[in-house]
Amino acid sequence: MAWFRTLLTRQQRDFENCQRRATDKPPTERRIRQAYERPTAFTNLLPWLEYLPASQCFLLDDGYSVGALFRIHTVGTDARSEAFLSDLRDKLQTALISLPEELENPWILQLFVQDEPHLTDLVDEIRRYAQPRARRSRFSESYFNVLEQHLAAISRSGGLFDDQLVTGGPWRGQRRMVRATLYRRRKVGQQAYAYHHISPAEELNDVADKLTTALLTAGIKSSRCTGQDLYDWLFRWFNPKPVVTDGDTEALLKLAPYPGDSDMPFGHDFAERLMLGMPHSDANHGLWWFDGLPHKVITVQALRNIPPIGLFGAERQVGEHRFALFDRMPENTVLSMTITLKAQDAVRNHLAQVQRGAVGDYPEAKLAARDADQAQMEIARHNKLFPVQLAFFVRGDNEAALHQHINQVHSLLLANGLQPIREADDVLALDSYLRNLPMAYCEVHDQREARRSRLMFSKHAANLAPVYGRSTGAGHPGFVFFNRGAEPLVFDPLHSEDRKKNGHALIIGPTGAGKSATLVYLILQMMAIYRPRIFIIEAGNSFGLLGQYLHAQGVSLNQVTLAPNVDVSLPPFSDALKLLDQRSKAVGSSAHNENTDWLSDELDNETVDGDEQKVDSEAGDDVDSEDAARDLLGEMEIASRIMITGGDSREDVRMTRADRLLIRNAILRAAKTVFDAGREQVLTQDVAQALRDLPGLSAQRQERSVEMADGMSLFCHGLAGHFFNRLGNRWPAVDVTIVDMGILAREGYEDQLTVAYIGLMNHIHDCVERHQNDARPTLVITDEGHIITTNPLLSPYVIKIVKMWRKLGAWFWIATQNLDDFPQASKRMLNMLEWWLCLVMPKEEVEQISRFKDLSTEQKAMLLATRKSPKQYTEGVVLTDERALLFRNVPPPLALALAMTEKDEKARRHQIMQERGCTELEAVNVVAEELSRVRG
Known part of the structure; x- marks a missing residue:
């Protein structure tokens, strides 16, 4: 038994020497609570509780205060005079000072501007805009796919091309979105007005109506946003690179769309629905991380000098280039401008304290007293002083890229008279990021703790407000162009809300201006949206390839060339x-x-x-x-x-x-x-x-x-x-008829050319009259108008026949290289055309336009400002009785390839056909692919 006693002794000794772990102790409530402790949720720091559709308000985190979100449509300032900008600034200043002032819990107006690069929704918008007879047709679906690929190429990071001619920077498709929030942090039980009590939502809607009316008086359109608008905006913000969809935020948004405003589950929180990832912060570097991407806010400390009108959004000439300051900002930058509508009595009291404290003979005291006196005088002139905070949200793919973007923003701000807080000196970076989010700014916190806002005259605040921009058109995507900032610029001469008189148009552009490419693009666009009957009268077979392409896509075609051996009678x-x-x-x-x-x-x-x-x-x-x-x-x-x-x-x-x-x-x-x-x-x-x-x-x-x-x-x-x-026999009823004047366009046949044109117009009018009771429009397009329509007797004829077409749904478009050859008798015919699309106008051609159309100084300046960059874009101006818009035409490569009729371009197509053994249309597709690579 000795061996057993030895073993027992050893086991007893091992048991006595064993040290018990802390977790082996009996559990306590404190240990259980510690096991479940976690950091404060980021969504708890966000102010949005829920959306109230009945009042169009957002309930804030105190459960009582509400806020509103607006979409602001910028005013086009392309080639506008300083007088126009000053007038717009004064009207905007009036709108700001007209808002009510409160001594306690003042109203907060925030303005946000950012470039949103996703243009895929534009194709969806065009699809919805297309008429039922055109929607889902073989041609329309094919064209919309081409357009979708084109817009995706435009919107890619880095842009479609570098615009070295005008802006000097990358040209990337985007929408410059300007949003505004209006809210007031009211205490429970606090009356809105001394004489009666209304709810926070009623008070907000009353002030919101005043704001939108004041902005509209200034020529600034605005619209109230819904819960889905805020959701889509901030969902993209907080989920920049989701793992679930391999970094595709748009795909994630389709997987997790806005759930709606009704039948919400118990305990739902608007802010919680915005975050699908786990954000975290880096207090040492002042960074917030979303989806593994670092974000930071840059706060402006002070104004170094008086800002010019439209500092961020209006184009200005800088050296050889012309651009807006915000164009130079890094991708995904967001500007936040927070204006506290502080009661001017409180501001005057503050100035009075400065005046009383500025005693003594030392220069600083005298300067402070003088500044306070001047500020009092400005307030008396209705140039109010408001606390304003400017901040820029910046992000990068990594910390190095973020640091580079921060330096870029700092350099731009300093060069334009704004003093930012240095990255290393900003001890409140994390807090500032949260406080500058929509409806998150707290006036009490800023006044007592952060002290980041600075008093600013309302005139200077109006100069900085991001409501100055570029034209974006009338909103109906019939014609889809762009502005210099790569925003879609859309309008539709065929839409009754866009036209004042008619849909007749003049397209004018000198040789090499891209007139043919523009026409081909517009014809493709109109065919995809309206499926109209189109008659094209031309000289030189510029639309032969277009006809082949349309026919191959299921569009019926009748193509005729006037020649002695062709059986055509007019x-x-x-x-x-x-x-x-x-x-x-x-x-x-x-x-x-x-x-x-x-x-x-x-x-x-x-x-x-x-x-x-x-x-x-x-x-x-x-x-x-x-x-x-x-x-x-x-x-x-x-x-x-x-x-x-x-x-x-x-x-x-x-x-x-x-x-x-x-x-x-x-x-x-x-x-x-x-x-x-x-x-x-x-x-x-x-x-x-x-x-x-x-x-x-x-x-x-x-x-x-x-x-x-x-x-x-x-x-x-x-x-x-x-x-x-x-x-003459009635021509076949087809979708597109292309008539090449052929031999009659040569010198010496001018009289026969004119009579042939009259015969064609008679035939077209018969067709228009036969179909006057259907909803399908008719487009009659005359190319090379400087050759075809220069006879003085033809203008009264065109007027006589075209004046009937408005009631019959037919529209007369004429394209020409110049107006030199048009006789003075054509003035009445040209003035009949409401829409003038003028491409790359030299000075002498602007003078020719003045022969037939009264031009203001601003319109002349706009025409002279147009430029063309080969294989990239052509600029132009659309003139109507109500608008003048500077646009940039960047058509899909397919439209450019179909419009190529120069000798070297024909030779390239022939070479491709020989090398690949393909048809001419297949060679066109190859050329289109080559153009895409050249642009990129």
């Missing part, structure tokens, strides 16, 4: 038989029965001295008259005059009113003769013969009539006869 008098119907209605009988003596008698009784007969085809037509009727006889008279005179201005000068009456009589007599013979159309030879056979003329008048008939007979034979003296 009789200018094809509608002459309708004159008999008009005449029969005028006399209350039928012209289609066997008794047509009334017509002969009336024609015989017309004399050259008939003053009662109104024959002036250019007299006083209202181009936008709602009750205008088509003047068929006047249109045909113009065509006859062109054929008789050959378009020679000297010949037309000889044309008297009496001669014009003879022409009208001949047209009517030719119509009667053709009707009696049972034929379907009046030909040119019929009118020429009628001129020869007019009865009852004196020898002198008969000689003149025969002379005019001989001139018209030149259009009855040869090439002219081939086009204008044969029966």
Whole structure:
């Protein structure tokens, strides 16, 4: 048993020497609480408790106070004068000082500005905007996919290209969003007004209405935001690189969208829904970390000098470049501007204390007293003093990148008269980050603890307010352009809210300005959204590739070139038989029965001295008259005059009113003769013969009539006869008709070109009239207008026929290289066009525009400010009666490739076809890919 005793002794000794662990002790309540302790939740530091849809307010963390969120639409200041900016600043200052002041718990107005690079929602917006007949069609879906890829390329980090010509920085697609919050931290039981008590929500909505009205008076549009707007904004902010979706915040937002405003679970918290990751802080470096990305706030300590108007958002010339200060900020920077609407009585009391304390003969005291005196005088002039705090939220991919961004912001602020707090000296960086978030600023905390706000005159605050920006259009994405800041600039001439009179347009751009590419892009855009009937009249086959592409995408096409071997007939008098119907209605009988003596008698009784007969085809037509009727006889008279005179201005000068009456009589007599013979159309030879056979003329008048008939007979034979003296057939009903003027666009065929244009317009008008009761619009596009429409007689014809189209849903677009060749007689035709798209205007062309359109000094400056960077963008100005917008056209590469008609561009396509054995359209896609790489 000795061995057993030895073993027992050893086990007893080991047990006695064993040390018990602390956790082996019995559990206590203190130890259990410590096991479950965790740091304070970040969401507990955020002020938003829930959204109240009934009052459009956000309930704050005290459970009593409420706040409101607004979307502010910036005012376009592109190429605006200093007088315009000063006037806008003064109106904004008036809006600020008109808000109510409270001695206790004053109102807080915060302004935020940031560039949001996601433009994918723009494609969704365009899809929703598309008309039902176009939506989900093969072409529309294909084009929207092209547009989506294009916008994704524009929005990528680093931008689509470096704009070295104008801004000197990267050009990245984005939306410059300006938001505002308005709130007041009211104590429970505190009355809003001395004479009655209203709830915080009622008080907020009352002040919010005053704010929006005051801003609208200043020309600044604003809209109230919902819970989803705040959710989408801050969700992207606090989840910049989610692991769940491999860093794609937009994808995460689709997975976790705003849950709505009704049927919320018990205990829900608005702030908690914003955070899907675990944020943490670094007190030593003043950093907040979201999704592994460092964030920091930079606070402005003071103004070094008076800020210029629109410091952050308005464009300014700096050296060789022109840009806005916020353009130079690092990506994902957010500016926060907090204005405390402090009661001026309290401010005056503070100034009085300064004055009383500034005693003695030392310079500092004298300077303080003088400044206080001047401040009192400014307040008396309604230039109020408000506490203002400026802060910039900055983030980076890592600490090194963040530090680089902070240095960049510091340099920009110092160079523009703002003194930031140095990164190493900011001991309240973590707290400042939270206090500058929307609705999180606490006036009491800042006054007692942080002391970061600085008194600022309301005029200077208005200078700094980020409401100055670039134009973004009218809001309807028919035409999708951009401004210099890469924000979408959209408007729609076909939308009734965007146009004042009509959707007629002039597109003007000198050689090399990108006119063809712009037209191709606009046609693609209109076809995808409206699926209109499109007629394109051109010279030079600039739209041949476009036609092929449309046809390949399921769009029906009729493509015609006017040539001697092509069976095309454009009789200018094809509608002459309708004159008999008009005449029969005028006399209350039928012209289609066997008794047509009334017509002969009336024609015989017309004399050259008939003053009662109104024959002036250019007299006083209202181009936008709602009750205008088509003047068929006047249109045909113009065509006859062109054929008789050959378009020679000297010949037309000889044309008297009496001669014009003879022409009208001949047209009517030719119509009667053709009707009696049972034929379907009046030909040119019929009118020429009628001129020869007019009865009852004196020898002198008969000689003149025969002379005019001989001139018209030149259009009855040869090439002219081939086009204008044969029966015309109705063209096929297709989506797109492209007519190349071909041989008629050459020198020496000007008269035939003009008559052919008239014939085409007659055919188009017939089509428009046939479809006037459907909802589908018609676009009539004339390219190379400086070649086709320069005959002085053509302008009154265009006015006569186009003035009917507003009621018929047809719109006349004309594109030209310049206005030099347009006669003064074209002024009325050009003024009929409400929309002028002017691309890259040189000074001499601006002067030409002034011949036909009154331009203000600002509009001239805007036109002269446009630029073009090859293979990157073309700038232009859209002018209407109500707006002048500077836009930048950056079309998808496909549109550029389809518009390439230069010799070297054709050679490149041919080379690709030979190398790859592909079709021309496939070569176009290859060229588009090459353009994408060049841009990037």
